[in-house]
Amino acid sequence: MSLPDDSRLPFSLLQFYSTAPYVCSYLPDRMARSQVATPAHLIDTAIYSQLIHSGFRRSGPFIYRPRCDACHACMPVRLPVDRLELSRSQRRAQQRHANLEARERPLLYDDAHYRLYARYQARRHPGGGMDEDSDEQYSQFLLASPMETRLMEFTENGVLCMVSIIDVLDDGLSSVYTFFDPDVPGASYGTYNILWQAALCQRLNLPYLYLGYWIRETRKMTYKASFRPLQGYIDQIWRDLSVDKTRA
Numbered sequence: 721m722s723l724p725d726d727s728r729l730p731f732s733l734l735q736f737y738s739t740a741p742y743v744c745s746y747l748p749d750r751m752a753r754s755q756v757a758t759p760a761h762l763i764d765t766a767i768y769s770q771l772i773h774s775g776f777r778r779s780g781p782f783i784y785r786p787r788c789d790a791c792h793a794c795m796p797v798r799l800p801v802d803r804l805e806l807s808r809s810q811r812r813a814q815q816r817h818a819n820l821e822a823r824e825r826p827l828l829y830d831d832a833h834y835r836l837y838a839r840y841q842a843r844r845h846p847g848g849g850m851d852e853d854s855d856e857q858y859s860q861f862l863l864a865s866p867m868e869t870r871l872m873e874f875t876e877n878g879v880l881c882m883v884s885i886i887d888v889l890d891d892g893l894s895s896v897y898t899f900f901d902p903d904v905p906g907a908s909y910g911t912y913n914i915l916w917q918a919a920l921c922q923r924l925n926l927p928y929l930y931l932g933y934w935i936r937e938t939r940k941m942t943y944k945a946s947f948r949p950l951q952g953y954i955d956q957i958w959r960d961l962s963v964d965k966t967r968a
Contacts, residue, residue: 750793883898
């Protein structure tokens, strides 16, 4: 995969710098480098929509894209929601969690959300660093946003089950981060949440749900390949991917 075309980016407003090399968190045998867009306070929804269309992503107030010297494994991916084809397991996930109630909450710190986040990180990503995040680090990661961002809370019978952070773009939604109760047997919260966000795109007449980066070799990202059709940003063009993976 070639790198995005810089000629379409808003250079008159922003500056771009490359980080020093660091150990890749997804492919630890490789070194990574990121390109960061600054200053963050100038990046509103309109500008971010251009950036994400060229392969950028948001983490807290930082807008970045992979800019590695010898690796292009990170592929930006999105779902064209009007063409979404559900598998049997995805339909089961919808039915399994049909009683979840979604409610938009202010983009502010909530201790119950933080406790769920800490438990999710400890169970799902132990030793990854984020399992030691303080409440301040949590707030910086998920609640510091320079653009239109929605915090969605999902409950069942009054019990908090899941939280999603979603950015609103000119042509879609960007799924920033989702965390959920990791201890519910048989739950498919992650799958359900992507389908819920895709349905929200449809209700808002937004054509795309952006899912961040997909690395074929990374097992933790395998779930993204189960959604069809999946589009990837290749040679400065968004195109359907042929993913050699059977679905149930």
